[in-house]
Amino acid sequence: MDRSSALEYINQMFPTEASLSGVEPLMQKIQSEIRRVDASILAAVRQQSNSGTKAKEELAAATSAVQELMHKIHEIKTKAEQSETMVQEICRDIKKLDCAKRHITTTITALHRLTMLVSAVEQLQVMASKRQYKEAAAQLEAVNQLCSHFEAYRDVPKITELREKFRNIKKILKSHAFSDFSSLGTGKEAEDAMLLQQLSNACLVVDALEPSVREELVKNFCSKELTSYRQIFEGAELAKLDKTERRYAWIKRRLRSNEDTWKIFPPSWHVDYLLCIQFCKITRAQLVDILNSLKEKPDVATLLLAFQRTLEFEEELAEKFSGGTTAAQNKESGSDDEDEGGEHNKIVSDIRKKYEKKLAVPNDEAEQDKEKQKDLSFPGAGFNFHGIVSSCFEPYMSVYIELEEKSLVDQLDKLAQEERWEIEEGSQTNILSSSMQVFLVIRKSLKRCSALTKNQTLFNLFQVFQRILKAYAAKLYARLPKGGTGIVAAATGTDGQIRTSDRDERMICYIVNTAEYCHQTSGELAENVAKMINPQFADKVDMSEVQDEFSAVITKALMTLVHGLETKFDAEMVAMTRVPWVTLESVGDQSEYVNGISSILSSSIPVLGSLLSPTYFQYFLDKLAASLGPRFYLNIYKCKHISETGAQQMLLDTQAVKTILLDIPALGKQSTVAASYSKFVNREMSKAEALLKVILSPVDSVANTYRALLPEGTPLEFQRILDLKGLKKADQQAILEDFNKHAPAIIHPTVTPTVVPPVAAASVAIAPVSTPAISITPSMAAFSGALANREDVLARAAALGRGAATTGFKRFLALTEAAKDRKDGPFRKLFNA
Numbered sequence: 061m062d063r064s065s066a067l068e069y070i071n072q073m074f075p076t077e078a079s080l081s082g083v084e085p086l087m088q089k090i091q092s093e094i095r096r097v098d099a100s101i102l103a104a105v106r107q108q109s110n111s112g113t114k115a116k117e118e119l120a121a122a123t124s125a126v127q128e129l130m131h132k133i134h135e136i137k138t139k140a141e142q143s144e145t146m147v148q149e150i151c152r153d154i155k156k157l158d159c160a161k162r163h164i165t166t167t168i169t170a171l172h173r174l175t176m177l178v179s180a181v182e183q184l185q186v187m188a189s190k191r192q193y194k195e196a197a198a199q200l201e202a203v204n205q206l207c208s209h210f211e212a213y214r215d216v217p218k219i220t221e222l223r224e225k226f227r228n229i230k231k232i233l234k235s236h237a238f239s240d241f242s243s244l245g246t247g248k249e250a251e252d253a254m255l256l257q258q259l260s261n262a263c264l265v266v267d268a269l270e271p272s273v274r275e276e277l278v279k280n281f282c283s284k285e286l287t288s289y290r291q292i293f294e295g296a297e298l299a300k301l302d303k304t305e306r307r308y309a310w311i312k313r314r315l316r317s318n319e320d321t322w323k324i325f326p327p328s329w330h331v332d333y334l335l336c337i338q339f340c341k342i343t344r345a346q347l348v349d350i351l352n353s354l355k356e357k358p359d360v361a362t363l364l365l366a367f368q369r370t371l372e373f374e375e376e377l378a379e380k381f382s383g384g385t386t387a388a389q390n391k392e393s394g395s396d397d398e399d400e401g402g403e404h405n406k407i408v409s410d411i412r413k414k415y416e417k418k419l420a421v422p423n424d425e426a427e428q429d430k431e432k433q434k435d436l437s438f439p440g441a442g443f444n445f446h447g448i449v450s451s452c453f454e455p456y457m458s459v460y461i462e463l464e465e466k467s468l469v470d471q472l473d474k475l476a477q478e479e480r481w482e483i484e485e486g487s488q489t490n491i492l493s494s495s496m497q498v499f500l501v502i503r504k505s506l507k508r509c510s511a512l513t514k515n516q517t518l519f520n521l522f523q524v525f526q527r528i529l530k531a532y533a534a535k536l537y538a539r540l541p542k543g544g545t546g547i548v549a550a551a552t553g554t555d556g557q558i559r560t561s562d563r564d565e566r567m568i569c570y571i572v573n574t575a576e577y578c579h580q581t582s583g584e585l586a587e588n589v590a591k592m593i594n595p596q597f598a599d600k601v602d603m604s605e606v607q608d609e610f611s612a613v614i615t616k617a618l619m620t621l622v623h624g625l626e627t628k629f630d631a632e633m634v635a636m637t638r639v640p641w642v643t644l645e646s647v648g649d650q651s652e653y654v655n656g657i658s659s660i661l662s663s664s665i666p667v668l669g670s671l672l673s674p675t676y677f678q679y680f681l682d683k684l685a686a687s688l689g690p691r692f693y694l695n696i697y698k699c700k701h702i703s704e705t706g707a708q709q710m711l712l713d714t715q716a717v718k719t720i721l722l723d724i725p726a727l728g729k730q731s732t733v734a735a736s737y738s739k740f741v742n743r744e745m746s747k748a749e750a751l752l753k754v755i756l757s758p759v760d761s762v763a764n765t766y767r768a769l770l771p772e773g774t775p776l777e778f779q780r781i782l783d784l785k786g787l788k789k790a791d792q793q794a795i796l797e798d799f800n801k802h803a804p805a806i807i808h809p810t811v812t813p814t815v816v817p818p819v820a821a822a823s824v825a826i827a828p829v830s831t832p833a834i835s836i837t838p839s840m841a842a843f844s845g846a847l848a849n850r851e852d853v854l855a856r857a858a859a860l861g862r863g864a865a866t867t868g869f870k871r872f873l874a875l876t877e878a879a880k881d882r883k884d885g886p887f888r889k890l891f892n893a
Contacts, residue, residue, distance in 0.1 A: 170209075174218070177206040181226055188232045191240070193261035196233060200268035234273055237262040241277060242284075244321070260324040267326065278331055282338045285314070289339070293346060301350055301358055304366035308373040311339050333381050340377075340448045348452050357459045364460060367512055370450040377445040450513070457517040464505055465524045471501050472528055476535050481567045490671050492574040498532055499581050506585075510592050519597045522589050526606050529582055533609040536571050540613075540620045560624030565664055568624075569671035572617045576673070579610040618676060622683045625664060629688065632656040636713075637698045641706030642786065650716040651709065658720050662727065669728020681724060681737050689744025692717060696748060697777070701786040702755055711752040718745040755784055759791075763799045775800060 074080055180203045187196040203226060213219045240262055243255065266274050293307055315332060325331045347366075351358065475494040483490055502525050509521045541558050560568070586603035593601060635653040669677055692714070696702075702710065721741045750769035757765040762785070766778055778799055782792045 170213075173206055173209055177203065177210070177222055180206060181222055181229065184229050185225070188229050188236065191236055191258070193233075193237070193258065193265045197261070197264035197268045200230075200233075200265065204268075230269055233265050234269060237266055238277065238280070241281065244281070256321065256324055263324060263326055263329075274329065278329060278334055281331065282335045285335060286339060286342060290342060301347075301354075301366050302362045304347065305369045307343055308369060311336070336377055336381070336445075337448075340374075340445070344449045344452050347449070351452070351456050358456060360459050360463050363453065363456065364512070367450060367453045367457075370453070371512065374445045374448060374450055381445070451515075454513065454516050457513070458520070460509075461517065461520045461524060464509070464521060465527070468501060468505060468524065468528045469531070472498060472531060472535075476532075481539065481570065483570060489577075490570055490573045491577045492570050495532070495574045495578055495581075498528070499578075499585070502528065502585065506589065514592055515594050515597070518589070518593050519600065522586075522593075522601060525585065526603065529578065529603075529606045530609050532578065533575070533606070533613050536575055536610075536613050537616060539571060540568060540617055541624065557627045557630070558620055558623040559627050560620070562663070562667070565621060565624065566667060566671065568617050568621050569668060572614050572672060572676055575610040575613040575617070576676075579607050579614075582606045582610070614676065618680050619683065621668065621680055622687055625660065625684060626687055626691070628660045628664075629657060629691070632660070633691065633695050633698075636695055637700075639699075639706075641699055641710065642701035642703045644703060644706040644709055647705060647708045647712060651713050654713045654716045654720070657717060661720060661724060665724050665727045666729065669725075677728060678737065682740065684724075685721060685737065685741045685744060688717075688721065689741065689747070692745070693748045693751060696751055697780050697784070699784065702784045703786070704756060707752050707755045711749060711756070714745060714748045714752060718742070721745070751781070754781055759785070759787065759795070763795060766799075 073086070074083070180199060184196060184199045184203055187199060207223065207226065210216075210219050210223075214223070240255075240259055244259060266277055289307075289310060292310070293303070315336075322331055475497050479492060479494040481492065483492075505521065506525070509518050541560050541564050582603045586601050590598045590601040632653040635656065636651070639651060639653070668680065672680065696710070718741060722738055725737070747770070754762060754766045754769055762781070763778070766773060766781065770777075775796070779792065779796060782795060787795070
């Protein structure tokens, strides 16, 4: 225990003075414990001393025992060696006898097998000479097994002689079998059942020979069977494209007529399968030669008929040799509303009737066929009959594509001519019927082509679809009303103006909806083609360019609507400039030109709102506000002189026009218009209000008011404002000099809002328009005069604006009349600094 622990222990034992009486008994107890511990230690030391002596004695005894054990082990090892030597002496003669017995047994077995081999070879030779194929086949198996036992004795003369004799016998058997099979196909086998049995047995012999013999026999048989086919269809009479169907009829007839005869071949040989592969290769080569030898492009009807019959033949082969696993590989995935049964044959029949009377046109150079066909020795190993012959037609299908394109163009022109550019009564969609007819025609054309091929030809047809849809977009674009052009339009001031009637406005809305429908449907068409076409062309299937064309039509159509309404506003804008603003005596109700603007919008907007989607209606409104607001602002400058009363009336008209513009969404019954439209209308019309407030300002503060309300204005515009106020040139000069002296650098912000044109099938976000902040330049801060600071000017101008905006017409009129004769009236105080 450390010092602190000991102190704690003592304090714990003797916490009080009274407890110290127990110190003496405790000390005695501790002394007794010490004596007991010392005695225990002494006893332990004595015991350990005795144990050490005993341990040495035990270690010496263990060492002696180990040495004795080692001695005994050495004696045992010596005796074991002696025993082994003795056993070897005893068994030496037995091992020699055992080795001799093993050699004798091997020799006897080899001689016995040699005897059997010699006998079997002799028997096989006799069987070969007598053409006993069935027995020879079994004997061949036995001889082959016996020969395998003598592989190690190849250098022994007798074995070499027997092996050479066996090879000669196999050559004889092969020669006899090939000779007998040469009579197959001559017609004798149909009458001689013995010959068929003999050939069947010969097949067993061929199977017992090397696999190369079987392959050679089957190859010779197929070549012999197809020799007549080559001769027949290489002749001038049948070496024509329109005779293609007879080729497939020939092989089918051959397979049916020889079905019983060819049963002599083992099923594992797949003779009919290999014969059909060889037939397809020969047919493909001959068809390529025929197509290459044509001086002109092939007739479309003949080409399509040959193509269709080839596809049907390949389908039959695929079903026959693949168990139907590829039967549906080339069938059309999509289906029309009509019944699909028997559609495959009907499609090509329709194509043939469609083009049988049309003349062929020159063809481009045919592409070389790079597709390699592989020979497979048995069905089900991956060999695909689809395309083995029909692929040779692909380079020559351009005539079909050209006539399909011509047909589509003709139908497009016909649909465009028959289009009334109106929607039938009761129609649930505001889409032109010609657009749906165009896609119906395209769908039928796609269905016809996909039933024939899904490779390069289908991709070429897809490119035709792109051109047709672009042409249709161009027809929609061309139908939009155009502005006036030429000398007469320039002389009358209508150059570039677009005049639209109510019917034109409806037609433009139909064009917008139709272009949107075409934009969406063309994308779906591309997806369908990508799913059905060969994967190597799928990445190239893209309708983005076509969709861009229809998006351009939508944008142009909506801008045409805006320009058409702008043209309708021309008369009202002229009427505004002809109002005698300088002689106006009192402020009354809104002017007639404002009523005209309201009437124009009231007649057009409800129709446009009911026909356009919210997205395109929003875009139209943004463009309309972007046009009418600045135009109204600039039209104020076109007026001659504007008196104070005239400016107040015009300010009232401006508020009315703004209210009309803000009510357009409700007028069009589309409440989902973005809030950015209201902000933009307020911003654009606030410029006109600011201009009128500058005109209303006193002459001595007009410059300061102009800088405060129109910081982006130019000196030229300021001079025009002075002209509108009716100031003489001499009075203007001093004001202009003061204005130019304190004028900061002029900033011209962009007034046109950022508007994203809508695209079909996509949500359009219209960028909100924010009113640019008015900044105070150092020169403006230093102004002193009639106005103490810029805030006073803005407050007074705003108060004037509120008076026109929130006061009824009668109250406003009463206020202005009462202020005429009062120098301290509410209007006078606004500008008295």
